[in-house]
Amino acid sequence: xxxxxxxxxxxxxxxxxxxxxxxxxxxxxxxxxxxxxxxxxxxxxxxxxxxxxxxxxxxxxxxxxxxxxxxxxxxxxxxxxxxxxxxxxxxxxxxxxxxxxxxxxxxxxxxxxxxxxxxxxxxxxxxxxxxxxxxxxxxxxxxxxxxxxxxxxx
Numbered sequence: 001x002x003x004x005x006x007x008x009x010x011x012x013x014x015x016x017x018x019x020x021x022x023x024x025x026x027x028x029x030x031x032x033x034x035x036x037x038x039x040x041x042x043x044x045x046x047x048x049x050x051x052x053x054x055x056x057x058x059x060x061x062x063x064x065x066x067x068x069x070x071x072x073x074x075x076x077x078x079x080x081x082x083x084x085x086x087x088x089x090x091x092x093x094x095x096x097x098x099x100x101x102x103x104x105x106x107x108x109x110x111x112x113x114x115x116x117x118x119x120x121x122x123x124x125x126x127x128x129x130x131x132x133x134x135x136x137x138x139x140x141x142x143x144x145x146x147x148x149x150x151x152x153x154x
Contacts, residue, residue, distance in 0.1 A: 078111035
């Protein structure tokens with residue numbers, strides 16, 4: 001029987017610090033940053049909401065994703081990412097085995113409605129600034145009245 005391997009993460013939170021772009025010795029862009037994610041509220045025995053706890057998740061983005069995140073996000077920005085969990089281990093200077101678990105970012109998205117380029121995902125090219133979107137329809141927008149439900153395709 002074949003085994004199923006699935007490692008997919010979707011997270012939404014707020015950056016805890018402004019991410020900094022770094023370069024490997026080979027010139028590959030990378031950034032390591034963390035986001036704060038509130039846990040869901042739960043009810044106590046009296047039916048009252050308990051205070052939520054916050055999880056701080058470490059993320060690593062490479063190449064185009066690193067460029068995109070460091071260009072458009074700063075401390076406090078809301079972000080949604082998809083990626084996979086990875087673990088690393090090493091021996092520290094005292095000889096102790098250390099472990100780190102982090103999310104390797106595949107995609108990053110704007111979440112704030114007031115963020116420049118809301119709804120824009122990282123692309124392979126960053127020669128142009130993020131697109132501007134307006135939340136109000138333009139004067140030239142044409143809307144058609146669909147008062148008859150029989151015309152709907154579903």
